[in-house]
Amino acid sequence: MNTTTASAGFALRRKPGAFINETWSLYRRAITKLARRPVILYFSLVQPMVWLLLFGQIFERIARAPGFAEAFGGQSYLAFFAPAVILQTILFGAGQSGLGLISDLDSGFLSKLLTTPINRLAILLGKILGDMTRMLMQAVIILLATFLAGLRFGDGGLQMTITYAYGLPGILAALGIALLFGLMLAGLNVTVALTTRSNEATFLISNFLTLPLLFTSSAQLPLEFLPGWLQAIAKVNPLTYTIDALRLLLYGPSSIPAGSNAGSVIGSALLILLALASIMLLAGARSFRRVTK
Amino acid sequence: MTPVIEVQNLTKTYPDGTQAVRSISFHVEEGEIFGFLGPNGAGKSTTIKMLITLLRKTSGDMRIMGLDVDANPDAVRRLIGYAAQEVGVDDDLTARENLLLQGELFHMDRNTLHRRTDELLNLMDLAGDAHRPAGSFSGGMRKRLDLATGLIHQPRVLFLDEPTTGLDPQNRANLWVYLERLNKQENLTIFLTTHYMEEADKLCQRLAIIDQGQIKTIGSPRQLKQEIGGDVIILRFANNGQSVAQQSEQAQTVLGDAPFISGIDRFDEGLNVYTRNGGEAVADVLRLLDARGLRVAQLSLSNPSLDDVFLKHTGSKIRDEAPMQNWRNVRGGPFGRRR
Numbered sequence: 068m069n070t071t072t073a074s075a076g077f078a079l080r081r082k083p084g085a086f087i088n089e090t091w092s093l094y095r096r097a098i099t100k101l102a103r104r105p106v107i108l109y110f111s112l113v114q115p116m117v118w119l120l121l122f123g124q125i126f127e128r129i130a131r132a133p134g135f136a137e138a139f140g141g142q143s144y145l146a147f148f149a150p151a152v153i154l155q156t157i158l159f160g161a162g163q164s165g166l167g168l169i170s171d172l173d174s175g176f177l178s179k180l181l182t183t184p185i186n187r188l189a190i191l192l193g194k195i196l197g198d199m200t201r202m203l204m205q206a207v208i209i210l211l212a213t214f215l216a217g218l219r220f221g222d223g224g225l226q227m228t229i230t231y232a233y234g235l236p237g238i239l240a241a242l243g244i245a246l247l248f249g250l251m252l253a254g255l256n257v258t259v260a261l262t263t264r265s266n267e268a269t270f271l272i273s274n275f276l277t278l279p280l281l282f283t284s285s286a287q288l289p290l291e292f293l294p295g296w297l298q299a300i301a302k303v304n305p306l307t308y309t310i311d312a313l314r315l316l317l318y319g320p321s322s323i324p325a326g327s328n329a330g331s332v333i334g335s336a337l338l339i340l341l342a343l344a345s346i347m348l349l350a351g352a353r354s355f356r357r358v359t360k
Numbered sequence: 361m362t363p364v365i366e367v368q369n370l371t372k373t374y375p376d377g378t379q380a381v382r383s384i385s386f387h388v389e390e391g392e393i394f395g396f397l398g399p400n401g402a403g404k405s406t407t408i409k410m411l412i413t414l415l416r417k418t419s420g421d422m423r424i425m426g427l428d429v430d431a432n433p434d435a436v437r438r439l440i441g442y443a444a445q446e447v448g449v450d451d452d453l454t455a456r457e458n459l460l461l462q463g464e465l466f467h468m469d470r471n472t473l474h475r476r477t478d479e480l481l482n483l484m485d486l487a488g489d490a491h492r493p494a495g496s497f498s499g500g501m502r503k504r505l506d507l508a509t510g511l512i513h514q515p516r517v518l519f520l521d522e523p524t525t526g527l528d529p530q531n532r533a534n535l536w537v538y539l540e541r542l543n544k545q546e547n548l549t550i551f552l553t554t555h556y557m558e559e560a561d562k563l564c565q566r567l568a569i570i571d572q573g574q575i576k577t578i579g580s581p582r583q584l585k586q587e588i589g590g591d592v593i594i595l596r597f598a599n600n601g602q603s604v605a606q607q608s609e610q611a612q613t614v615l616g617d618a619p620f621i622s623g624i625d626r627f628d629e630g631l632n633v634y635t636r637n638g639g640e641a642v643a644d645v646l647r648l649l650d651a652r653g654l655r656v657a658q659l660s661l662s663n664p665s666l667d668d669v670f671l672k673h674t675g676s677k678i679r680d681e682a683p684m685q686n687w688r689n690v691r692g693g694p695f696g697r698r699r
């Protein structure tokens with residue numbers, strides 16, 4: 068008998084669509100896991116949701132006060148704050164990306180995957196795409212909650228207090244930017260998880276990052292209301308650029324700092340996020356390759 | 361015919377300098393259950409990981425069905441199945457989903473995959489629980505599912521690293537039945553590692569005794585035990601003013617000259633004494649020791665076991681080995697223990 072691969076009945080050459088099929092199978096696994104354990108979806112939503120509704124109430128008056136209304140783009144504080152809360156959710160939730168990988172590493176599931184003839188990067192990609200789906204769902208939930216919380220009973224029945232300047236296209240574009248932000252964080256978290264191989268470290272790092280990043284950005288207040296030193300920090304905080312881009316896409320030019328130009332707000336957010344996401348993903352892929360070989 | 365597994369002078373030195381595997385050579389024939397018997401840290405997992413393409417060798421030659429493992433990793437992956445000591449199933453997925461996912465990653469066509477999935481669920485007696493998440497399974501069931509996922513693509517050889525470690529005796533014996541069934545019904549070649557003597561004895565047609573990265577001897581359990589010949593009288597000493605080691609040494613000298621004794625091996629608590637007819641020799645052994653004032657704390661007489669074979673070839677009993685710390689826990693990162 069001829070004992071080469073031919074006898075095993077498998078083609079040696081990989082089919083062109085193989086990588087996509089493998090990624091798709093692993094992505095489906097991630098989604099199935101999410102559906103079976105929806106607590107992962109809600110867990111990182113709880114705190115942001117409380118913030119949204121609480122701060123939305125507390126600062127409502129300020130946003131309506133003369134002189135301030137302009138800086139908030141004529142929107143309610145709730146609407147103004149919502150983009151920051153979306154990013155907060157993503158920041159909190161990003162830790163889950165790394166935790167999933169560590170549990171696959173510990174359980175032996177990853178070893179099992181690695182003894183199949185799949186492209187190694189399909190494992191990472193399937194995982195990250197699953198995480199992005201979760202983040203997208205979370206962002207949509209926050210947007211919906213904001214919309215609902217913004218509804219008021221007026222003379223003519225139920226009325227919207229929030230106006231979306233560019234309608235659905237603007238909302239979709241905002242979600243796209245939020246996802247790019249999520250991609251960057253997923254890359255960062257995967258790198259941390261694979262380097263430390265520790266649940267605790269991964270969890271702590273993602274939680275330690277969240278609040279300082281939020282408080283040193285334009286999340287709570289427009290930049291011009293921050294003390295000078297904080298403004299300086301906020302200007303190098305990628306969160307500021309991301310939040311400004313989200314506000315612009317959702318509520319229009321009046322919601323961004325006076326004097327800044329819409330094109331450059333979107334442009335700089337895209338540029339910064341694309342650059343950071345690429346770096347983080349490359350780092351993630353590198354640490355993944357180190358772990359798997 | 362080409363052996364299913366051929367290994368020549370295989371060596372692995374980890375980057376930290378640990379010589380985990382030192383120039384081992386062996387081969388496994390088609391349809392065989394072949395075992396690696398050795399204590400913790402002997403180099404069993406390291407060997408298996410190199411064979412299944414998860415770890416790079418330092419030097420040597422490995423072939424599976426004639427294919428050089430390092431030169432053709434993907435082709436080799438299609439020929440082999442693997443189940444690690446840890447159960448590598450996804451607890452959130454059902455048994456069926458676990459099997460289907462694994463099969464998809466081998467690009468099996470739909471019909472074949474579904475047929476094979478049903479076949480394995482039946483073979484492993486999991487058909488009734490196929491729709492339940494693996495996380496709800498008992499230890500024995502998860503292990504069987506793990507085996508099944510490693511077999512989805514109809515591999516020619518199955519690699520099992522300590523398949524029954526962590527299972528209770530009943531589940532262990534149970535799993536042996538499944539492994540024998542696979543071996544017979546699918547003519548599956550099985551390479552397994554174990555530190556259970558009984559497991560190696562019961563399951564393996566041939567086995568290699570491995571210690572400190574080296575193969576000490578290879579043969580069928582029967583052959584290996586016959587090499588010892590006759591019966592084994594196991595003498596254990598207790599501390600009684602004189603240390604166990606001193607007593608063992610004296611006893612070895614005393615008995616070494618006796619014509620009816622064919623060999624003596626020492627272990628931590630005493631001696632293995634080999635003789636053609638144990639029943640007759642016991643009295644003489646005790647008389648000789650008594651004459652020198654040596655008191656035996658415990659004596660037993662038996663046919664040679666693999667434990668005795670192990671002692672003969674390595675100079676220690678396999679059970680004497682203190683469990684080694686798992687290196688992965690040590691490397692668990694700045695926060696120590698994982699999980």
Ligand SMILES: Nc1ncnc2c1ncn2[C@@H]1O[C@H](COP(=O)(O)OP(=O)(O)O)[C@@H](O)[C@H]1O
Nearest residue numbers: 374376378380399400401402403404405406687
């Ligand atoms: N990644 C590693 N780096 C350094 N040393 C290792 C590594 N993995 C295993 N070892 C060492 O190699 C030796 C053999 O380990 P292993 O193959 O796991 O043994 P077994 O599976 O027989 O218990 C041990 O001394 C172990 O500590």
Ligand SMILES: [Mg+2]
Nearest residue numbers: 404405406522
């Ligand atoms: Mg081992």
